[in-house]
Amino acid sequence: MSTMQNQRLEGLSEKIFLDRYAWKDADTNNAKVGDVVLVLTKDDPKFPTKEVGEIVKREGRKVTVKTRKGELVESDVEKLTLTIEKTPEEMWDRLAAAMSSVEATPELQEEWRGKFREILDDWKLVPGGRIAAGAGASDELTLFNCYVIPSPKDSRGGIMETLS
Known part of the structure; x- marks a missing residue:
C-alpha cells in the first residue's frame, strides 16, 4: 500500500540501501x-x-x-x-507487514499495516538499521540496535556497576 511513487535512489544512497537495508x-x-x-x-x-x-x-x-x-x-x-528489494517502498512494505504481524486478528493486522506504512512513507519514520535490515526478512537477524550507557569507571567493578 504505497502512498507515493517509487523513489529512485542514486549514487551512495543506492549503494548503502542495497548493501545495508534491502532484503537479500x-x-x-x-x-x-x-x-x-x-x-x-x-x-x-x-x-x-x-x-x-x-x-x-x-x-x-x-x-x-x-x-x-x-x-x-x-x-x-x-x-x-x-537483493530482493530494489526500492525503499519495497522495504517499507516489508517493515509494515512485519510490525503489524503481532496483532491478534487479520483485520487489526491490516489496519496497523496501513498505519505503519503511512508513517514509513517518504522517510517520515526511519527505524534503526538492524530493524530496517531484519524485520520481516529473516529469523536469523537481530533487531537490536546499539544502546548508549554511561561511561564506566576504568575497572572490572566499574563496568559491572554501570551495567547493573
Missing part, C-alpha cells in the same frame, strides 16, 4: 541478466569495494555487470550481493 537473496545462483546487484570490484580483506550495477551477461558461474558508472566488471556469481 542468499542464493546468488538466482542472479540473472537484468538484475540490479552489488558487485565486488576490489577484493581487499580490509577495505573491499562494491559497486551497484546490472547484470548484462551470464555464462554459468561468471557474470558481466555494467556498473552505474558504465564500467563492465566480470565476476563470479558468488561475489555478488543479490
Whole structure:
C-alpha cells in the first residue's frame, strides 16, 4: 500500500540501501541478466569495494555487470550481493507487514499495516538499521540496535556497576 511513487535512489544512497537495508537473496545462483546487484570490484580483506550495477551477461558461474558508472566488471556469481528489494517502498512494505504481524486478528493486522506504512512513507519514520535490515526478512537477524550507557569507571567493578 504505497502512498507515493517509487523513489529512485542514486549514487551512495543506492549503494548503502542495497548493501545495508534491502532484503537479500542468499542464493546468488538466482542472479540473472537484468538484475540490479552489488558487485565486488576490489577484493581487499580490509577495505573491499562494491559497486551497484546490472547484470548484462551470464555464462554459468561468471557474470558481466555494467556498473552505474558504465564500467563492465566480470565476476563470479558468488561475489555478488543479490537483493530482493530494489526500492525503499519495497522495504517499507516489508517493515509494515512485519510490525503489524503481532496483532491478534487479520483485520487489526491490516489496519496497523496501513498505519505503519503511512508513517514509513517518504522517510517520515526511519527505524534503526538492524530493524530496517531484519524485520520481516529473516529469523536469523537481530533487531537490536546499539544502546548508549554511561561511561564506566576504568575497572572490572566499574563496568559491572554501570551495567547493573
